[in-house]
Amino acid sequence: MPEGSAATAFANTLLVLKKSTGQGYRELAKSIYVSSAALHRYCAGKALPPDFAVIRRLARLHGTRSAEIEDLYRLWLLAQLGSR
Numbered sequence: 001m002p003e004g005s006a007a008t009a010f011a012n013t014l015l016v017l018k019k020s021t022g023q024g025y026r027e028l029a030k031s032i033y034v035s036s037a038a039l040h041r042y043c044a045g046k047a048l049p050p051d052f053a054v055i056r057r058l059a060r061l062h063g064t065r066s067a068e069i070e071d072l073y074r075l076w077l078l079a080q081l082g083s084r
Contacts, residue, residue: 006078011045013072014055017062018043032057048083052076 018039021028025043029036034054041047042054049055052073059069 006075006082007048008045010048010072010075010079011043013075014058015043017058017064020062021058028058028061031061048076048079 018025018028023031025036025040029039032039032054034049038047038049042049055072055076056069059072064072
C-alpha cells in the first residue's frame with residue numbers, strides 16, 4: 001500500500017477526476033480499460049497504477065489540459081518513488 005503525501009495527493013486527485021466524470025466506478029473503469037476494483041483502489045489510495053497510461057486516459061476523459069496531465073504525471077512519479 002502506498003504511503004506518503006505524494007501518494008495521498010495522487011489518490012485525492014484521481015478521486016476528483018473520477019467524480020468530475022459523473023460516472024460510477026464500473027462504467028468509468030470500462031472506458032479506461034481497467035477493472036472497477038483496480039480503479040477503486042487507485043482512487044482510495046490503496047494502490048498505484050503500474051502504468052501512467054491508465055491515468056492519462058482518465059485525464060483525457062475529464063478534458064484535462066496537457067500541462068495538468070504533466071503535473072499529474074509528476075505526482076504519479078513521486079508517489080511511485082515514495083512507495084518503494
